[in-house]
Amino acid sequence: MIHEHRHLVEHGAELVELRLDYIIGQISLKRLLVERPSPVIVTCRRPEDRGKWSGTEEARATLLRHSIALGVEYVDLEEDVAAQIPRFGSTKRIISFHDFGKTPDNLADIHRRLADLDADIVKMATMANSPHDNVRMLRLVRDADIPTIGMCMGEMGTCSRILVGKFGAPFTYATFHHERALAPGQLSYHDMKHNYRYDQIDRQTDVYGVIADPIGHSLSPIIHNACFEHFGMNRVYVPLRIPREELDQFMENANELGILGISVTIPHKEAVIRKLNKVHGAVRSINAANTVVFNGKGAVGYNTDYHAAMQCIDVAMGIEATKQLLAGKTALVLGAGGVAKAIVFGLTRRGAEVTIANRSQERAEQLAADFDCQTISWARRHAVNADLIINATPVGMHPNVDETPYEKRYLRPGIVVFDTVYNPESTLLLKDAFQQNCKVVTGVEMFVRQAARQFQLFTGQEPPMELMRETLKRTTGAVKMQPKAEEDEG
Numbered sequence: 001m002i003h004e005h006r007h008l009v010e011h012g013a014e015l016v017e018l019r020l021d022y023i024i025g026q027i028s029l030k031r032l033l034v035e036r037p038s039p040v041i042v043t044c045r046r047p048e049d050r051g052k053w054s055g056t057e058e059a060r061a062t063l064l065r066h067s068i069a070l071g072v073e074y075v076d077l078e079e080d081v082a083a084q085i086p087r088f089g090s091t092k093r094i095i096s097f098h099d100f101g102k103t104p105d106n107l108a109d110i111h112r113r114l115a116d117l118d119a120d121i122v123k124m125a126t127m128a129n130s131p132h133d134n135v136r137m138l139r140l141v142r143d144a145d146i147p148t149i150g151m152c153m154g155e156m157g158t159c160s161r162i163l164v165g166k167f168g169a170p171f172t173y174a175t176f177h178h179e180r181a182l183a184p185g186q187l188s189y190h191d192m193k194h195n196y197r198y199d200q201i202d203r204q205t206d207v208y209g210v211i212a213d214p215i216g217h218s219l220s221p222i223i224h225n226a227c228f229e230h231f232g233m234n235r236v237y238v239p240l241r242i243p244r245e246e247l248d249q250f251m252e253n254a255n256e257l258g259i260l261g262i263s264v265t266i267p268h269k270e271a272v273i274r275k276l277n278k279v280h281g282a283v284r285s286i287n288a289a290n291t292v293v294f295n296g297k298g299a300v301g302y303n304t305d306y307h308a309a310m311q312c313i314d315v316a317m318g319i320e321a322t323k324q325l326l327a328g329k330t331a332l333v334l335g336a337g338g339v340a341k342a343i344v345f346g347l348t349r350r351g352a353e354v355t356i357a358n359r360s361q362e363r364a365e366q367l368a369a370d371f372d373c374q375t376i377s378w379a380r381r382h383a384v385n386a387d388l389i390i391n392a393t394p395v396g397m398h399p400n401v402d403e404t405p406y407e408k409r410y411l412r413p414g415i416v417v418f419d420t421v422y423n424p425e426s427t428l429l430l431k432d433a434f435q436q437n438c439k440v441v442t443g444v445e446m447f448v449r450q451a452a453r454q455f456q457l458f459t460g461q462e463p464p465m466e467l468m469r470e471t472l473k474r475t476t477g478a479v480k481m482q483p484k485a486e487e488d489e490g
């Protein structure tokens with residue numbers, strides 16, 4: 001613990017929580033505290049609070065009192081013991097409350113009870129069962145008359161751990177390392193400091209985010225935050241897990257959370273349209289928006305996937321955008337989902353002859369009918385003599401990197417092969433295409449271009465494309481190793 005404490009301080013941590021209940025065996029407070037390299041919070045949780053303390057309650061209280069006598073900067077006391085451990089010296093009292101099942105309706109009452117226990121800081125951590133729980137918690141932090149840290153646990157609560165700084169909390173909690181998450185939805189110190197730049201967040205910080213369900217390891221926060229940092233912008237981009245049925249409530253809450261723009265992904269790309277005041281370009285034709293800007297007058301929708309895919313194709317085919325220069329060219333689109341739809345719309349608009357092959361034929365036919373093009377059964381897809389083959393299915397995506405949606409021997413030299421899958425960048429399909437002397441377009445290029453256009457819509461600035469490419473490539477190597485968190489909050 002001493003070693004890790006030093007390590008964190010060397011990496012910029014200003015305040016470190018020492019979880020005494022994680023120490024196995026004899027606890028030497030003097031060793032831990034005498035030459036401590038930074039201010040500390042001393043916390044010792046019982047099993048009923050999801051801690052690891054196995055000693056008696058009396059021994060725990062003695063440990064906490066002893067820490068206070070040694071002059072620790074903060075001590076964390078649960079509501080039921082706070083009255084028995086009186087204030088002494090300069091140690092500040094964090095009175096804490098945890099609910100691992102829900103975010104209770106009566107947050108304000110609980111806060112009042114905790115504040116009345118001679119609190120310097122109130123800490124509340126509750127499970128988010130709805131994105132709206134974050135809003136209730138952050139409102140409480142904003143309106144509290146004593147310093148308050150209010151966070152929601154769970155994947156749906158992650159954004160509250162970051163945004164609590166905007167709402168006035170004195171600090172937030174993060175874990176020593178991402179493999180040491182003590183609660184679902186908790187972020188590592190490294191992520192909190194270097195990705196979300198928590199130290200820079202204040203009441204003026206503008207908020208952006210990605211809405212999805214599941215949110216998984218969305219790469220958008222890493223890319224957009226790197227760009228905000230590059231320009232020294234007081235903005236933060238957060239992951240927002242929004243279940244399908246919560247979209248309407250989220251759109252109503254966006255303003256209160258300080259959100260000025262969102263990336264929209266599965267399952268909201270279609271549903272979000274009815275919440276928009278205005279749409280641009282291809283959104284109506286594709287019936288999908290992947291970007292929303294809140295411009296003060298309302299919500300405006302865009303589809304940057306469409307723009308990005310068309311730019312990629314234009315560059316690969318060596319043509320200028322927006323001209324009907326694909327006339328006479330044949331394209332085979334694999335897949336009939338959201339991305340396929342945007343691509344089919346763009347290709348037919350550019351005059352290409354498009355054939356769609358999809359695992360479920362019915363969906364292929366529906367898409368073909370919408371845009372007046374052909375279909376071929378999935379089994380016969382290799383029979384199309386295409387100048388351009390586009391994979392708009394997840395086949396080949398991590399972890400199924402040995403799969404390809406198209407057999408190598410049918411790839412003819414000189415054709416363009418575009419794989420929308422971006423993790424890994426070099427899919428089996430693209431490796432095969434490269435070996436067959438095809439021109440290759442990567443999903444990374446599409447991802448970067450769609451994010452770049454979003455950045456431009458969010459900020460009005462030219463996007464730093466090279467930084468975006470580097471950040472994405474670096475991250476797709478790292479995201480595979482994220483662990484599953486235990487259910488506990490420090």
Ligand code: NAP
Nearest residue numbers: 335336337338339359360363392393394420421443446447
């Ligand atoms: P979607 O709406 O869920 O559609 C998925 C499509 O893939 C459907 O046509 C589905 O066929 C087909 N499919 C799924 N699993 C398959 C399998 N094992 N074998 C054959 N076909 C299969 O998803 P989407 O939003 O269009 O996204 C599709 C892919 O695009 C994603 O997986 C992602 O890799 C890529 N993408 C890339 C970017 C980028 O910027 N590079 C952005 C977004 C998405 P059925 O109709 O039969 O289910």
